[in-house]
């Protein structure tokens with residue numbers, strides 16, 4: 001405790017010098033905390049999103065996201081016929097569910113004069129939609145095979161529509177207007193929450209795919225969602241589906257697929273890899289900053305030892321052992337680093353909170369590791385100066401001018 | 402080697418090497434000092450008084466010769482054992498006080514106790530009573546720059562006392578003080594001697610030396626003569 005007191009006295013006595021020395025540590029630690037915290041936030045949001053999107057599922061679309069924006073590639077692909085889902089169902093043993101979806105963006109739906117804005121996404125879907133996409137129902141039921149066969153005018157709506165049209169009413173059994181047509185609400189999706197990638201999923205309004213076609217025709221390309229029998233059969237299921245689609249769409253051997261197939265798992269992998277890289281680069285930057293700071297700490301401790309040679313001599317003269325002096329200077333170096341580390345931690349947490357949610361969530365391991373490395377830095381940077389101080393001959397140190 | 406003596410020094414040599422030149426500060430010095438003696442050391446400047454005091458105080462080691470303290474051969478001790486002796490057996494009073502500038506008087510006096518594991522509470526008690534002995538009970542919370550030279554030297558004496566050492570060594574303790582303050586400091590040493598302490602004191606002033614029981618005259622690194630004060 002006595003050593004601690006001396007260390008803090010020293011820190012206060014040379015406040016400017018200490019602050020400048022700590023700056024590198026503050027920058028290093030706050031960067032690491034910021035990067036790790038942001039990425040962790042981002043990653044957990046993505047994982048959360050993706051886990052909503054039905055596990056074990058992949059999708060088939062006509063274009064991938066990139067090609068969609070590139071008109072040169074766009075026109076020559078045939079639409080994906082929703083009937084191909086039936087072929088897949090028949091001919092792919094590793095596939096468990098096949099769903100087809102048709103989408104209409106920028107729609108509004110209304111109920112008794114109340115109208116949503118034009119952000120609704122109207123999906124014509126088969127019964128597999130809910131399970132393949134990981135939607136659960138808050139109340140009511142989902143669209144059935146019978147609804148599809150008999151073009152029923154029913155709909156399952158998301159929370160955006162519920163919040164707007166049915167703030168205090170139970171929507172079940174109510175009749176809403178979609179594209180001017182009457183549909184009875186038979187179910188409500190659970191709240192999905194905000195999304196990190198793409199838009200939120202609460203703006204979906206689902207009707208039987210046949211009813212959708214009644215309104216908007218059969219010219220639009222369908223999206224297929226396909227769930228494999230098991231995680232082990234995931235790749236096999238993809239191969240089977242690719243085979244069937246190539247055959248159905250008459251793609252010649254050696255030619256590229258004229259459709260895009262992708263899975264949430266691959267998406268998650270890409271994004272996760274990106275996050276890991278960012279974390280790595282952030283940590284490397286922080287590490288370099290700490291390394292540089294370490295030289296600063298060592299330097300300042302050497303200066304301190306020289307300045308305080310007389311004091312060291314006196315302490316030895318009245319009975320301090322080598323290890324007492326060694327410990328004193330090591331602890332001073334550690335405190336210097338740790339105070340810098342704590343300031344850096346506070347700054348990092350503040351930044352994470354400012355950019356993300358409050359209170360900031362930074363993984364515990366990052367906090368422990370960063371504080372651990374500042375302590376380690378103090379030991380490493382402080383050791384040589386402390387060793388030098390400990391080995392001074394008392395009388396020489398006392399005589400030092 | 403007499404087991405009666407607190408300090409026995411035989412044929413002590415100290416050579417300083419300054420590059421190529423050698424400075425022979427002590428040349429075969431012999432000395433015995435008994436428990437509860439009050440001894441003054443005098444001699445011309447450069448005669449080796451401080452060198453001798455530093456060796457007695459275990460702050461420095463001789464080049465040759467023997468030094469027994471309390472029947473213990475000091476040259477056989479390792480670094481930690483020497484630190485222990487400096488802490489427990491010796492109270493050193495320096496000409497330039499050597500107080501920690503940022504610490505209060507009380508804290509300065511506590512310092513030797515820090516290095517022998519005395520608890521914080523006991524440290525305070527012992528340090529306060531040592532300051533009382535030197536008449537500074539009302540200055541405990543002052544820092545050195547808030548004290549006069551004489552008061553600083555008293556703090557230093559309290560620090561030398563606080564561990565109840567076998568010997569108090571004082572190298573020109575009044576050298577930086579005016580003569581009136583010097584007399585006050587000498588009264589403290591007289592009291593300490595009266596209470597059974599062993600005191601060795603270096604001085605240039607005969608008046609001061611006359612407080613002691615014996616005056617050891619040193620010249621060119623050895624004992625020229627020993628004078629007994631009547």
Ligand SMILES: Nc1ncnc2c1ncn2[C@@H]1O[C@H](COP(=O)(O)OP(=O)(O)OP(=O)(O)O)[C@@H](O)[C@H]1O
Pocket residue numbers: 417418419424425426444445446447448449450451452453
């Ligand atoms: N660290 C040192 N390095 C080299 N020479 C030294 C050292 N310390 C003392 N000396 C030399 O040793 C001799 C004795 O010095 P010492 O300090 O013991 O003298 P002193 O009797 O205490 O003198 P003073 O009365 O001036 O204090 C001197 O010639 C001095 O120059």
Ligand SMILES: [Mg+2]
Pocket residue numbers: 450451452572
């Ligand atoms: Mg001297």
